[in-house]
Amino acid sequence: MSGSMLLTNARVVDGTGAVPHTGWELLIENGRIVRSAPSGTILRGTISDPDRLFVIDLAGASVLPGFIDAHTHMTAVPGGNKVDMLTEPESLKILRAVPFLRDTLATGVTTVRDPLEHPSCLAEPGDIALVLQSGVVVGGHTHVKEGRND
Numbered sequence: 001m002s003g004s005m006l007l008t009n010a011r012v013v014d015g016t017g018a019v020p021h022t023g024w025e026l027l028i029e030n031g032r033i034v035r036s037a038p039s040g041t042i043l044r045g046t047i048s049d050p051d052r053l054f055v056i057d058l059a060g061a062s063v064l065p066g067f068i069d070a071h072t073h074m075t076a077v078p079g080g081n082k083v084d085m086l087t088e089p090e091s092l093k094i095l096r097a098v099p100f101l102r103d104t105l106a107t108g109v110t111t112v113r114d115p116l117e118h119p120s121c122l123a124e125p126g127d128i129a130l131v132l133q134s135g136v137v138v139g140g141h142t143h144v145k146e147g148r149n150d
Contacts, residue, residue, distance in 0.1 A: 003029075003030070003052060003054065004027065004028065004029050004052070004053050004054070005027075005028040005029075005053070005054045005055070005056065006025055006026070006027055006028070006042065006053055006054070006055045006056070007025060007026045007028065007056050007058050007063065008025045008039050008055060008056070008057050008058065009023055009024075009025070009039055009057050009058055009059040010023075010024050010025065010026060010058040010061060010062065010063045011023075011024070011058075011061070011062040011063070012024045012026070012036060012062070012063045013062060013063070013064045013065065014065065015064075015065035020062070021036075021038070023038060023039045024036055024037065024038055024039060024063075025037060025038070025039045025040070025041070025042050026063060027042050064108065065110075066108065066109065066110025066111060067107075067108050067109045067110065067111075068109065068110075068111040068112070068113070069104065069109045069111070069112045069113065070113045071113060071115060072104075072112050072113065072114055073114060074096075074097040074100050074101065074112065074114050075093035075094070075096055075097050075114075077096075
């Protein structure tokens with residue numbers, strides 16, 4: 001996403017355990033939150049092209065930090081077994097993860113941890129991270145750990 005967006009009048013839960021901030025605004029540039037403050041304090045004059053600023057009033061809505069799924073299997077065969085994981089092509093496992101990553105992100109989960117029950121579940125442990133970094137799939141963070149012992 002390119003350009004600038006200003007979310008106004010939001011209730012912001014910052015993830016620290018503090019009481020939510022009410023009536024806040026968030027400035028988003030090129031898909032990233034660059035500033036948050038009480039509504040009315042982020043001046044539109046600080047935007048390089050204020051006429052192209054997209055403003056959304058979030059009165060009554062909440063903005064939450066990304067959630068973490070600390071145990072997931074992105075490439076597992078639904079209803080499958082370990083033989084399936086060992087015999088199917090790695091490319092199929094990666095392709096299976098694509099809609100999972102998209103749907104997971106759409107539900108507010110921006111970080112996943114896949115403990116992988118067997119190292120051959122992916123061609124290489126960093127494959128999903130590489131897919132995300134390439135921009136082929138929009139996603140958050142991933143942590144891949146081989147083996148069952150954390």
